[in-house]
Amino acid sequence: MSQAYRAVGWNRQKRRYDATIAAGVTGYVALFVLGGLTLDPQATSETLVIRACGTAAFFLLHVVLCIGPLCRLDRRFLPLLYNRRHLGVTTFLLGATHGVFAIVQFHALGDVNPVASLLVTSRGYGTLADLPFQQLGLAALLILFAMAATSHDFWLRALSAPVWKTLHMLVYVAYALIVAHVSFGALQAERHPLFPALLFVGIALVAGLHLRAAAHERPVDVDDAAAKERALPDRFVDVCAVDDIADSRARTVCLSGERVAVFKYHGKVSAVSNVCRHQNGPIGEGKIVRGCIVCPWHGYEYKPADGCAPPPFTEKLPTFAVKVVDGRVLIDPTPNPPGTYVEPAALTSVFP
Amino acid sequence: MFDEFYIGYESTMPPRMARRVRGAALALLALAVTIPLLLLAVQGRFSTGRFEYGTTRTFEGRLVEFPYPVLDVAGTGTAPAFYWLVGPGKHGAADLTRGLDGRVVRLQGTLIERDGDAMLQIEAGSVMSVRGDGDTKSSVPVRVRTLTVTGELVDSKCHLGVMKPGEGPLHRDCAVRCLLGAVPPMIVVRSSTGIARRLALVDESGRPFFSDFSSLAGRPLTIRGTLLAQGARNLLAARVAEIEILR
Numbered sequence: 001m002s003q004a005y006r007a008v009g010w011n012r013q014k015r016r017y018d019a020t021i022a023a024g025v026t027g028y029v030a031l032f033v034l035g036g037l038t039l040d041p042q043a044t045s046e047t048l049v050i051r052a053c054g055t056a057a058f059f060l061l062h063v064v065l066c067i068g069p070l071c072r073l074d075r076r077f078l079p080l081l082y083n084r085r086h087l088g089v090t091t092f093l094l095g096a097t098h099g100v101f102a103i104v105q106f107h108a109l110g111d112v113n114p115v116a117s118l119l120v121t122s123r124g125y126g127t128l129a130d131l132p133f134q135q136l137g138l139a140a141l142l143i144l145f146a147m148a149a150t151s152h153d154f155w156l157r158a159l160s161a162p163v164w165k166t167l168h169m170l171v172y173v174a175y176a177l178i179v180a181h182v183s184f185g186a187l188q189a190e191r192h193p194l195f196p197a198l199l200f201v202g203i204a205l206v207a208g209l210h211l212r213a214a215a216h217e218r219p220v221d222v223d224d225a226a227a228k229e230r231a232l233p234d235r236f237v238d239v240c241a242v243d244d245i246a247d248s249r250a251r252t253v254c255l256s257g258e259r260v261a262v263f264k265y266h267g268k269v270s271a272v273s274n275v276c277r278h279q280n281g282p283i284g285e286g287k288i289v290r291g292c293i294v295c296p297w298h299g300y301e302y303k304p305a306d307g308c309a310p311p312p313f314t315e316k317l318p319t320f321a322v323k324v325v326d327g328r329v330l331i332d333p334t335p336n337p338p339g340t341y342v343e344p345a346a347l348t349s350v351f352p
Numbered sequence: 353m354f355d356e357f358y359i360g361y362e363s364t365m366p367p368r369m370a371r372r373v374r375g376a377a378l379a380l381l382a383l384a385v386t387i388p389l390l391l392l393a394v395q396g397r398f399s400t401g402r403f404e405y406g407t408t409r410t411f412e413g414r415l416v417e418f419p420y421p422v423l424d425v426a427g428t429g430t431a432p433a434f435y436w437l438v439g440p441g442k443h444g445a446a447d448l449t450r451g452l453d454g455r456v457v458r459l460q461g462t463l464i465e466r467d468g469d470a471m472l473q474i475e476a477g478s479v480m481s482v483r484g485d486g487d488t489k490s491s492v493p494v495r496v497r498t499l500t501v502t503g504e505l506v507d508s509k510c511h512l513g514v515m516k517p518g519e520g521p522l523h524r525d526c527a528v529r530c531l532l533g534a535v536p537p538m539i540v541v542r543s544s545t546g547i548a549r550r551l552a553l554v555d556e557s558g559r560p561f562f563s564d565f566s567s568l569a570g571r572p573l574t575i576r577g578t579l580l581a582q583g584a585r586n587l588l589a590a591r592v593a594e595i596e597i598l599r
Contacts, residue, residue: 109440
């Protein structure tokens, strides 16, 4: 969290993260190109660069897509999420290198502009195998470019969180396009069964982790129906026992279709929206640190009583009226406007 | 209960998280070594074609302009009897050899060669007539027999060594651009043992073959045509209507 925009707010962890990415990518490409030239002296370096960068980008995209659900399933993976955008930008750079080399090799120095050649040469002839795979790759690359170019928090604020989030959810469209690009391109030329097998494993891994993460979240949402049944005449809903919430932590419940993070801290209980204003991170998986709720994804902070980020920051979360009766936590499901102060419910039984 | 909490802008990471992240990073780095080795092990072999990129040499011989530019030389032993001629990039050599049919010329070129079939990429402006015996016109192709072949239509420049792969679906767009740029089209017919025989494709009148190559290039085809001989070269004369695209 920083007050002013900087290109990258470097710290020790970020440097290690990026050094690991750089070592992995450099090693992958170097091994592919040098190993390829060694194993097959007839190989050409430009073709090996195209293949190295393309496969490395596809591999990294799988890593990027798996980090999210992994973090939902096991919080110990959260440090991989914090700088995930660096992986995303690296994925784009590898994809762009793959694309530029391919365009130069297959489309440059001809009778038309290389980009025009890319767009008009393949037209498809009625069979799946004839699908113009290069255009699919270009479309995916354009999405990855838009994501990389807007990955900085400056763009998150400039575009607004919903627009930014929608734009970045296009990564799944890009993934589908790249799967098609590979299926109707490389897999039409390379006949070894390992290629489709690897592609299948990748798709299964991404899809499987997302489905498992969705199943993991489901109990929270199912509780919504049960909560309606528990609604009291004053609209307050019994959401859990005080003892169900660990100190300085939260329990996430679903009320009227909205997820609410109920925090217990310093002998009090407060409830705020579960959706971080930064990137929709799960506030309820955060922790109270130095008196503030800290989002587990990128460390955005909010005061639990009013949902406001501490000055000079300006982000605000909707808050919820809360009370504690007989060791049970009761929440009014109607959200208050973002930044509305709500008196925390005191835990008199715990702190007499 | 697991209660470690990670804040990315702080300088240290909780120990159990650090162990998990270290394990994940090592696993990913191991994959970054394993995956390229696996892919290299199973990818198709590269062709034996070669392109002496960056090396130009001087060649001398009698220039044949039609149907495709060729330099006939007095090849002996394993030396080529002729070189197909192409221009730089995705272009044929027609513009660079115009009006020189039958003349003995000297030119600067870069060698492209595969399985004994040779080609030169001509340096623009390097073709010079060295003897004025322009009355000697190149030989006219003569009919040998009708022939039906199955193979792939390629652009000869990439196929002979400029590109790897210079054939197949990945190279299709490049082949189309080269063929539209007047690089000689060839049908590559492979025997059951994988040995390739290449025939330059001409139209039924023996002129350069031309079509919208996008539906033909890089695809398996069956062509019914007439085998022609022009000196040491074999050509296949066919009409577009007699080309069947195999799905």
